[in-house]
Structure formats: structure tokens, C-alpha cells
Amino acid sequence: MEKNIEKENLNKIYFYMREGYDDYEFYNFKGAISNFEKAIKLIPEPKNSHEFSKRLFTCLAMSLLPSKEYDKAIENYKLALNCVEDRKDSQLQFMIGKYLYESNKKDDAFFYFYKSYELAEEKYFKNHDNKYLLFFLKCKNKNNLKEEHINKTINYKGKTYTQGEWEEFEQKQFEDYAQKHNIPLDDGKPKKSFGFFLDEKDCEY
Numbered sequence: 001m002e003k004n005i006e007k008e009n010l011n012k013i014y015f016y017m018r019e020g021y022d023d024y025e026f027y028n029f030k031g032a033i034s035n036f037e038k039a040i041k042l043i044p045e046p047k048n049s050h051e052f053s054k055r056l057f058t059c060l061a062m063s064l065l066p067s068k069e070y071d072k073a074i075e076n077y078k079l080a081l082n083c084v085e086d087r088k089d090s091q092l093q094f095m096i097g098k099y100l101y102e103s104n105k106k107d108d109a110f111f112y113f114y115k116s117y118e119l120a121e122e123k124y125f126k127n128h129d130n131k132y133l134l135f136f137l138k139c140k141n142k143n144n145l146k147e148e149h150i151n152k153t154i155n156y157k158g159k160t161y162t163q164g165e166w167e168e169f170e171q172k173q174f175e176d177y178a179q180k181h182n183i184p185l186d187d188g189k190p191k192k193s194f195g196f197f198l199d200e201k202d203c204e205y
Contacts, residue, residue: 005044013039017052020059029066036060047079054083058092070099090119098132110139 005013020035036059043050057080064073074096081092097112113136116124125133 005042005050009042013042013052016042017056017059020063024059024063027066029063032063033060036063048083054080057083061095065099070103074099074103087115088119090116091124093119094124094128094132097136098128101132101135106135106139110136114140 016035016039020032020039023029023031023035036056040047040053040056040060043053043056047053057076061073061076061080064070064076077092077096077099081087081089081096084092087093093112093116097109097116100106100109100112113125113132117136117140122133125136
């Protein structure tokens with residue numbers, strides 16, 4: 001449920017949004033990032049419950065792209081997607097897929113391309129380099145990924161992960177845990193057991 005924002009903070013949010021728009025228009029992307037981040041910081045929790053949240057997260061993601069900060073851009077596109085009921089936004093799904101592809105995370109890219117295609121077929125593919133559509137169709141036609149993998153997601157503390165993203169996230173958490181507790185890790189041997197450090201009741205499949 002959307003929470004009321006104090007008038008003073010609301011005015012500041014709109015001020016930073018306008019400044020961010022101006023910076024972006026004049027290619028001052030660092031300034032745009034700074035202003036959009038300031039605006040987002042003023043939004044009370046849960047940050048995805050306000051009418052301008054999707055716009056701010058999307059604008060921040062777009063501002064990160066010129067410097068090829070793809071991981072941060074993807075994270076903010078996902079936050080924008082979480083502002084949409086049932087995550088049904090084919091354009092955001094496509095943009096996440098595009099920059100996962102550019103980050104060489106092809107399985108996860110296919111997942112988001114698939115979701116975009118489900119909602120709007122080739123609509124957003126047509127506005128971008130043809131390589132994304134060719135990649136998607138090649139994977140789809142060859143059935144490189146099983147249907148259950150395509151549709152499987154994991155929700156953990158308000159964030160949604162594909163199977164590949166979850167495995168990467170869990171491995172990173174395990175490595176951080178091992179480093180903190182001076183546990184030696186063998187190179188090339190990922191963590192095998194789910195739930196070692198995460199509370200499984202917080203996860204939805």
C-alpha cells in the first residue's frame with residue numbers, strides 16, 4: 001500500500017527528478033545518476049509502492065548505461081519491474097534481457113526475452129539490434145532451455161531471481177561467508193548445498 005510522503009520530501013523528490021531529466025538530456029549522466037539516486041533515497045519503504053517509483057528506477061538504469069555499468073542498470077530495471085503488478089511489462093523485461101545478454105549471461109537473458117515475447121511478441125525486439133531477436137529465436141526453436149527452467153523463479157526478500165541469478169547470488173553469499181570466517185575454498189568448486197546460510201522459509205519457488 002502506498003504511504004504518504006511528507007510534502008517537503010515530495011517537493012525534493014520532484015526537484016531531483018527534474019534535475020535528473022535535465023542532466024540526462026544534456027548528456028551529464030553522472031549528474032543524472034546522482035539526482036535520481038537522491039530522489040529514490042527520499043522514497044519511504046516499500047520503495048516500489050509509489051506512483052513515480054517505476055519511472056525513477058528506470059531513469060537511473062538508463063543513466064547507468066552510457067558508462068556500461070550493466071549490473072547496476074539491470075538491478076534498477078528489476079526494481080522498476082517490481083513496481084509493476086504481476087511484473088507484466090514487456091519493455092522492461094526486454095531491457096533486462098538485453099543487458100544480461102551484453103553481460104554474457106545468456107541463459108538469464110533468454111528468460112527475460114521469453115517473458116517479453118510472451119507479453120508483446122516481437123514489439124520491443126524490432127527497436128533494437130537484430131542480434132537479440134536472432135538469439136532468442138535460435139534458443140526458442142532449438143529448445144535449449146526447458147520450459148520449467150524458463151518459468152522457474154525464486155522470490156527472496158522481495159526480489160525475484162531466475163535460476164541462474166539465484167545460483168550466482170547464493171555462491172557469492174557463500175564466498176563472503178567463507179572469507180568472513182576464514183574458511184578455505186577450493187578453486188572451481190561451487191557451494192553445493194542449498195540453504196547453508198539463507199533462511200529457506202524466506203524463499204518462494
